[in-house]
Amino acid sequence: MQYIDRELIEIKSLSEKPSNSVQLWMADPKNGVLYDEFERYFEEFYIELSKCLNIESLHVENTLWLEEEYLLPIYEALDPKFKEIDILILNNVGMSGQYSNNETLNELSHYLNSKFNVATLADIGIKNVSSLSLKQIGAMSTRAKYIISPNSGALIPCLNSYAKKYVNKWFFVGKVFSWYTIDHVQCGTDITPIKQYFDSL
Numbered sequence: 001m002q003y004i005d006r007e008l009i010e011i012k013s014l015s016e017k018p019s020n021s022v023q024l025w026m027a028d029p030k031n032g033v034l035y036d037e038f039e040r041y042f043e044e045f046y047i048e049l050s051k052c053l054n055i056e057s058l059h060v061e062n063t064l065w066l067e068e069e070y071l072l073p074i075y076e077a078l079d080p081k082f083k084e085i086d087i088l089i090l091n092n093v094g095m096s097g098q099y100s101n102n103e104t105l106n107e108l109s110h111y112l113n114s115k116f117n118v119a120t121l122a123d124i125g126i127k128n129v130s131s132l133s134l135k136q137i138g139a140m141s142t143r144a145k146y147i148i149s150p151n152s153g154a155l156i157p158c159l160n161s162y163a164k165k166y167v168n169k170w171f172f173v174g175k176v177f178s179w180y181t182i183d184h185v186q187c188g189t190d191i192t193p194i195k196q197y198f199d200s201l
Contacts, residue, residue, distance in 0.1 A: 022052045024138040039064050057190065065181070068138065075139035081127060081149040082140055086116040087198075088158070090137075090149035091124070099150030099174025108148075108191050114196055121154055142166060148194060150174040170196070 025034045029042035046062035075083070089112075091105045099105075106124045119127045119140065129137055138157025142149060147163070148171040149155045170184040171194045177186070185193050 005156075024049060024052065029124065030176075036175075038176050039140065039180050040178075064159050065161045065164045071135065071139040071142050071162065073159060074135055075142055078136060078139060082119060082129065082136070084117065084131070085119045085140060085144050087112055087146045087148060088117045088137075088140055088144040089118060090121045090147070090152070090154045090158075092121050092150070092152060092154050098152045102150075104191055105148070105173060105188075108194060116198070138163075146171070148173065151177045 011114045024045070026041075030041055030048050032101065033040045033044045038195075042064040046060065050056045050058075050060050050062070077101075085111045089105065089109050091102045091109055093100060093102050102122065106120075108120065109118060109120050109124060109126055112118050113126050117127075119129050121129055121137070123130050129140065132140075134154075134157045138152065138160060141158035141160065142162035144163070145168050147155075147158055147167050149158070150173050152174075155179060164182060168183070170179070170182050171187060172179070172184060173187050173191060173194075174189065176188060179186075187193055
């Protein structure tokens with residue numbers, strides 16, 4: 001999945017949509033699956049999108065965990081300080097209510113940084129990736145040992161087949177989503193399980 005090429009796709013206001021447009025909003029269930037069943041939802045979403053675009057015959061993959069090979073050379077080209085990260089912490093504030101207060105996550109980031117090689121999304125005085133593109137963050141995920149994140153936009157480039165294979169455990173904070181094919185801990189607003197896990201290593 002590449003990101004928007006503005007020469008190919010123009011983003012317009014919703015008020016400009018044509019009358020024959022198709023709505024693919026996340027709040028609408030796809031084949032009876034709600035978006036909080038994240039992996040299953042996106043499988044159904046991609047099937048519906050293929051139908052809308054009339055490209056079903058192309059047999060486009062309908063998994064959330066696409067094999068995004070373009071991330072591998074991006075990883076190799078990263079500044080060495082962004083390679084071999086133990087824990088990638090996407091400590092952003094979710095803009096759709098996923099995780100509205102990241103101070104606890106920031107404190108956890110400082111705590112873990114004393115023992116592990118940590119990189120954070122927000123600049124809190126630790127090695128941070130705020131200057132990197134989403135593709136570069138996605139590339140980092142292909143070799144991160146652990147990822148801690150709310151279920152928000154910054155996580156999307158990390159949802160690739162390489163990260164799925166390489167990341168030992170995922171930790172999700174904030175709004176609860178269902179994950180079926182990865183080793184993970186869903187923490188809600190209580191980060192105690194994350195701290196306990198890393199204290200035990």
